[in-house]
Amino acid sequence: MEIIVLIKATPVLEEAKISEDGKSLDTSELKFFINETDTYALEEAILKKEKYGGKVTVVTIADSSIENDVNEMIWESYAKGADDGIFIEYSNVYLDPYAKAKILSDFLKKLKFDLILLGAQSTDTSYSLLGQLLAKSLDLPYTTLVSSIEPSGNVLRVVRELEEGLQEVLEIPTPSILTIQSGINTPRYPPFVKIRNAKTRPIKKVPVESIVNDPGQYVKLKRVRLYIPPSKGAANIIKGEPEEIAPKVAEIIKSVVPR
Amino acid sequence: MEIVCVGEIFNGDVSGSTYEALYLGNKIKMENGGKLTLILAGKDPEQFSKKLSIKGLDNLILLSDPSLEIYDNESYSSAVSNEIKEISPDVIIVPYTSQGMDLAPSIAHLLGFPIITYCESIKFSGNGWLATRVIYGGKLREEVEVEGNKVLITIRPGDFPPLREEAQTNIIKKNVSISRGRIKPIEIIKPALEDIDITKFDVLVSVGRGIGSKENLEIAEELAKMLNGALSCSRPIVDMGWLPKTRQVGSSAKTVKPKVYIALGISGATNHINGMKNSNTIISINKDPFAPIFEISHYGIVADINDLLPLLLEELKK
Numbered sequence: 001m002e003i004i005v006l007i008k009a010t011p012v013l014e015e016a017k018i019s020e021d022g023k024s025l026d027t028s029e030l031k032f033f034i035n036e037t038d039t040y041a042l043e044e045a046i047l048k049k050e051k052y053g054g055k056v057t058v059v060t061i062a063d064s065s066i067e068n069d070v071n072e073m074i075w076e077s078y079a080k081g082a083d084d085g086i087f088i089e090y091s092n093v094y095l096d097p098y099a100k101a102k103i104l105s106d107f108l109k110k111l112k113f114d115l116i117l118l119g120a121q122s123t124d125t126s127y128s129l130l131g132q133l134l135a136k137s138l139d140l141p142y143t144t145l146v147s148s149i150e151p152s153g154n155v156l157r158v159v160r161e162l163e164e165g166l167q168e169v170l171e172i173p174t175p176s177i178l179t180i181q182s183g184i185n186t187p188r189y190p191p192f193v194k195i196r197n198a199k200t201r202p203i204k205k206v207p208v209e210s211i212v213n214d215p216g217q218y219v220k221l222k223r224v225r226l227y228i229p230p231s232k233g234a235a236n237i238i239k240g241e242p243e244e245i246a247p248k249v250a251e252i253i254k255s256v257v258p259r
Numbered sequence: 260m261e262i263v264c265v266g267e268i269f270n271g272d273v274s275g276s277t278y279e280a281l282y283l284g285n286k287i288k289m290e291n292g293g294k295l296t297l298i299l300a301g302k303d304p305e306q307f308s309k310k311l312s313i314k315g316l317d318n319l320i321l322l323s324d325p326s327l328e329i330y331d332n333e334s335y336s337s338a339v340s341n342e343i344k345e346i347s348p349d350v351i352i353v354p355y356t357s358q359g360m361d362l363a364p365s366i367a368h369l370l371g372f373p374i375i376t377y378c379e380s381i382k383f384s385g386n387g388w389l390a391t392r393v394i395y396g397g398k399l400r401e402e403v404e405v406e407g408n409k410v411l412i413t414i415r416p417g418d419f420p421p422l423r424e425e426a427q428t429n430i431i432k433k434n435v436s437i438s439r440g441r442i443k444p445i446e447i448i449k450p451a452l453e454d455i456d457i458t459k460f461d462v463l464v465s466v467g468r469g470i471g472s473k474e475n476l477e478i479a480e481e482l483a484k485m486l487n488g489a490l491s492c493s494r495p496i497v498d499m500g501w502l503p504k505t506r507q508v509g510s511s512a513k514t515v516k517p518k519v520y521i522a523l524g525i526s527g528a529t530n531h532i533n534g535m536k537n538s539n540t541i542i543s544i545n546k547d548p549f550a551p552i553f554e555i556s557h558y559g560i561v562a563d564i565n566d567l568l569p570l571l572l573e574e575l576k577k
């Protein structure tokens with residue numbers, strides 16, 4: 001199976017800082033890692049390759065200002081078992097899921113693949129939209145929140161997660177796009193030496209303009225403002241040395257727990 | 260203004276989030292005037308006509324066909340979109356449940372509507388729709404604008420209260436004929452329930468990724484027992500296989516309302532807090548002073564669990 005995995009570098013955020021334009025996140029001090037559900041998508045692709053043969057290509061679209069973290073992310077994917085990595089670079093433009101779907105569809109329609117996998121949701125902008133929009137652009141069948149994939153003949157038997165522990169089983173032909181829910185597998189942690197060795201392998205850099213002109217024109221969901229919601233915080237905040245606060249916390253618990 | 264909500268049948272009943280979509284639809288209707296329509300598709304949706312006769316809802320359209328028994332995005336989206344086309348709405352609201360996440364983008368595509376997912380609020384701003392979205396796990400908000408007067412928005416289960424007051428609603432029943440697309444739905448699997456029911460406990464000690472280790476999980480369980488409560492958790496704990504799915508709290512799992520909810524190392528993503536924010540007393544322990552869980556907590560304890568939890572247990576044993 002030829003599998004393309006779309007991965008996204010998302011930041012770890014404690015205290016957020018907004019840029020002066022009031023529309024974007026100040027990323028200068030942030031570290032970016034592969035988005036959580038994408039790690040499951042990548043693992044699933046590698047497991048399928050190990051079982052049925054084929055190739056795994058990771059593709060990411062990212063701002064060139066976070067190039068180092070994106071490179072690390074792709075090298076780590078190599079160390080886990082990905083064969084090729086493609087980094088579609090952009091700068092000085094805001095891209096929404098519509099613009100990204102347009103870029104990816106123009107880029108991917110020239111490639112041969114059986115399956116595109118990606119995480120069901122990103123931890124940053126949480127649109128849960130890219131896979132579905134891309135499927136529409138490429139006119140491929142899709143389904144979302146997938147928790148199991150088993151090839152049977154030229155169709156895939158797929159399980160999707162519903163609420164309250166229910167699941168739906170369906171059959172979907174290839175090529176198709178599946179968005180992956182966390183928990184579908186147990187993502188591997190590659191040993192440090194493997195990551196170090198992977199750093200000698202090339203990453204294919206593709207400037208976004210070589211795929212579409214002026215990618216910003218495809219944005220439909222314009223971000224006009226980004227802000228930190230006014231915090232009311234907890235009604236009562238308790239902090240201090242553990243030895244000092246443990247008795248206080250114990251008192252609080254005793255006072256609210258019914259006897 | 261024409262407003263259409265797309266409802267959902269889940270596990271043999273109308274999903275709770277259908278009523279939440281109606282709440283938002285009715286709110287938009289009150290602000291702008293117009294009509295509110297609910298479309299419900301399924302094998303036999305007529306059985307719900309009485310419960311869906313709701314104050315504020317003008318029209319209820321029930322689309323039935325045997326092939327709509329089990330959902331798939333291709334046949335559902337074509338059935339629902341054909342119906343929506345006739346109404347020519349300004350706003351379409353779909354709950355972003357598992358089904359909605361699968362269905363809504365297809366409907367938007369077939370109708371040529373832009374889709375904005377997980378909207379917390381929405382208003383018409385003259386040249387387009389302006390929506391507020393909760394992002395970065397609840398730490399940030401963004402305002403997103405789409406041009407034009409048509410939009411499909413999706414909402415997160417639990418973000419809005421339900422609209423349920425009974426009244427007269429105009430009911431339209433239609434048989435539709437569906438042609439299957441490329442996807443073939445097979446069956447729904449129900450979980451084997453062999454665990455305690457966390458919704459029945461007065462006290463829940465709930466662990467998140469910040470619990471860090473299985474040893475800490477044992478301490479948390481000891482704490483739960485000591486308080487006559489049960490151990491529940493956020494999603495990553497289930498993903499790692501540390502606790503069964505039956506213990507998961509959140510918008511895609513169980514909604515709980517205990518007297519006391521103690522959150523240990525849970526960041527407070529909307530998907531989680533929509534399953535527990537109505538608990539009587541919420542006590543959260545988190546080392547990140549900016550953790551969104553503190554926003555809904557009565558007591559927010561900024562501390563490292565590894566240090567505090569063993570000491571806390573000692574204190575409670577005294």
Ligand SMILES: Cc1cc2nc3c(=O)[nH]c(=O)nc-3n(C[C@H](O)[C@H](O)[C@H](O)COP(=O)(O)OP(=O)(O)OC[C@H]3O[C@@H](n4cnc5c(N)ncnc54)[C@H](O)[C@@H]3O)c2cc1C
Pocket residue numbers: 120121396466467468469470471492493494495496507508509510511512513523524525526527528529530531534544545546547550562563564565
């Ligand atoms: C469709 C969909 C449905 C979902 N449904 C649900 C759902 O029903 N329920 C659910 O819970 N999630 C759900 N999620 C996942 C959800 O979006 C979050 O990813 C998840 O809730 C995060 O869990 P967490 O808070 O345990 O982990 P994290 O967000 O990783 O937070 C861990 C927290 O622990 C703190 N911490 C770390 N170490 C320590 C320490 N030593 N001491 C104290 N604090 C520490 C950190 O500061 C952080 O705040 C869903 C996601 C999707 C895509």
